[in-house]
Amino acid sequence: MTEVSEKSEGHEDKHHGKADNSETLGSSFFDILWPLILDENTCHIESQSEEFFMPQKPFDKLKWHTYLSQVGFPSYMPPHELRCCEAAKREEVQEEEAQKEANKEAEERKAMAQCDFLGWGSQAIRPVDKEVTYLREQQERRQKLAYDFANRRYPWTMQTPSHELGFEMTTEVQYCFRGYMELPILQAIHDHNCNLMIIDIGSEVELEDCHRWIKYRPYVQMLALVRTPQMERSLQLLNVFHTLLVEESGENSWHDELLSSLRSGYSHAQKIQLLKSCGEPLVYVFSRYRDICTCDTYKIIRRL
Template identity: 60%
Template sequence: MSGIRRVDREVRQLRRQRERRQKLAYDFANRKYPWTMQTPSHEMGFTLTPELRDAFNGPMEREILEAIYHYNCKLMLIDASTEICVEDFKRWLKFRPYVQMLVLVRCPRVERHVQLLNVFQTMLIEENASNTWHQELQCSLRAGLKEAQSRDLFKNCADAFVFIFSRYRGICTCDTYKILRLM
């Protein structure tokens, strides 16, 4: 009698095995990233440690990092003026593990130099000299968000993002930032 298994136990075990196989197949078919790839660090989140805060010691850097953490930002738009130098972009490299970065440039030469850094995604936009700087910022913000959505960098309009820009037209550095959320 010990060689005969109960039918209800056998059916329950087969059902569990089938459900497990179905779940694995579903997870594999609907995966966000291939199993051979590691999940990007900006998708995993991070914790603010004192060591991490100390690494961001430049002007605005610690404030931006804390804002990225508190508002759960996944995108950073950097609006670059025509006179900006590539050296200014190197200070933004340290944010790459925490957010996706899209740089809006107005000069093909600058775009090429930024692309050579192999960190940023770029978008070339044309500046209209008849617009005020405030109108130019609005145009670049709209164009940048549209491009970020088309590249799947910005999935939900309700999410917060970081917008970095120059306060005045012709300034060679990005000296202001805002955390924005579209409503």
């Protein structure tokens, strides 16, 4: 019994050793250990048969988008976010600062280069004749400013109105007044030194007919006598005319109505100080007939 058992044990040992030499990976390795190895491996490779590489993960480095657009990468469209992102703003600020530094350095170099050409010592002394001329011009300038201030008619901060400065009948000025009776009116304003034009706008006169009087504004003040609130509002929107709404009576004759309009306009002009004195001349533009669609004549009026 003892021998048999020993032989049996020896037989089992030989068989066991043979089994160890030929052992392969079992199913437990592929089911448990191999998935863990794959999860720990961070290198994930995919291959696609495409002509161009299309990344699946978005490219979030916007500064490189700016670089690619600046170097002219082929077929590259810069994102819209570049126009408002913080990186682009910082880049613009840096470029402005660099430009300012470059300009400052250039100015400093220019000043240093010109320093050798400036007068120093005795060369910086101004000749006597030039010094006398300079002092005389400064004195005349101060005298003129003092005279203008002492004889001012408006506050010091206001400019003298252009229609009170006078004008010359140059070729350029005459070229702008080529319509019917436009140049004769301008010539009369110049010859008689008129500062006011009263325009009697009848009820049938339209707004388009009033546009031709706008060109006279640099040379004279204008007061428009209107018959309807609509025309008054339209002329006020032009910001050119002074307006006065007058009431027309159908019982009056043409001559009576004309005198009434002139009297009302003259009184209103004195009230709002368009006329400085009663003896100043003015231009009165009116229609020769009642209800005519235009102002076709004028008169120079001076109160004696």
